[in-house]
Amino acid sequence: MILQAILLFVGLITEVLSVQLLFQDSLQTSLIIHGVSSLSISLAVLLFLGKYYRHEIWIAFLFTLLLCFFIPVSGFIIILFVVISVFSTHTKFHKHVEILDDSINLRDVKPVHTRYGAGGAVMRLVNKAKPTSERARALFIMGEGNLARVNSLMFQLFSDKSDEIRLLAFNILEQQESSISEDINKLLEMLKTPDLKQETAAKLEKNLAMLYWEFIYKKLLLRELEPSMLQKAENHALSALKVLDNDATLWALLGKIYERMKKYDLAAKAFSKTADFNIPPSQVLPYLAEIEFHVRNFGAVQKYLNESDTLSDVALIAPVKRFWSDR
DSSP states (O other): OHHHHHHHHHHHHHHHHHHHHHHTTOHHHHHHHHHHHHHHHHHHHHHHHTTTOOTTHHHHHHHHHHHHHHSTTHHHHHHHHHHHHHHHHHHHHHHHHHHHHSOOOHHHHSOOOOSSOHHHHHHHHHOTTSOHHHHHHHHHHHHTSOHHHHHHHHHHGGGOSOHHHHHHHHHHHHHHHHHHHHHHHHHHHHHTOTTOOHHHHHHHHHHHHHHHHHHHHTTOSOGGGHHHHHHHHHHHHHHHHTTOTTOHHHHHHHHHHHHHTTOHHHHHHHHHHGGGGTOOGGGTHHHHHHHHHHTTOHHHHHHHHTSOGGGGGSTTTHHHHHHHHTO
16 A cells, blocks of 8 residues: 555656646656656555456556546546446445345245244244144245245155145155256357357356256255256356456356366366456355365465455355454
């Protein structure tokens, strides 16, 4: 921070000096000093924003340099406004990133009046002494939440004595599986399109990897079928990365796949790669901490969870961060 302040101070002083020389008809000397001023201010911006934005930061440096040089004085004011705006956006972004991850369906927004919450729903669902109507209601209540958390329970209901409960559980899983499979088949057909652009094909591969991973994430498969699905997700992700090697989401997805496959070294490398592309800490640090937990490197777990205060804003991670902060 001290170096940025020095560069900024030098830039301002030399800019004032260049203006004075311009009024004294020393045009050539004024331009040279103005160039030094523009370079100094641009370097200060580069060093400041480089702490928060790593990818393509040199484009910002070139933009700043040209703006300061070709628009004397007022160019500096414009750059100052832009830098403050970008920094403000960065500091606020983590507060919204978790919300943007989930798609919103208006059907899920309407209020649901129940006598019990998700915990009560699970207790009533597994209690076979309860009336079938009440257990079915509990199943619907659970379905209104995060399906990834309840799908594993659906498989247990396949052996339930109640036909209604068995059919409901099967339909809940079958609808999700059918929707994903339908999207996969569409993308596979699109990949067969002749003369398909390389970038377009890579994006299709990325979407395929995400869809195959969704089977795992939403727990729509029996454990025995996971390896083949993970292999498909890995193959498509690696194929997409040949073209989309600067896609942070794709690197993060590959990290999740490798973690599930227990290839922890590869998972850590994939997640670390996302740091080059400004991905929010809440999308990376918890996974790196989880990988270190698997290999019993507890010091690294604590390090990653304490690396960013933004993790305290994520409801599911905040308690874990507090626990490890006290170790």
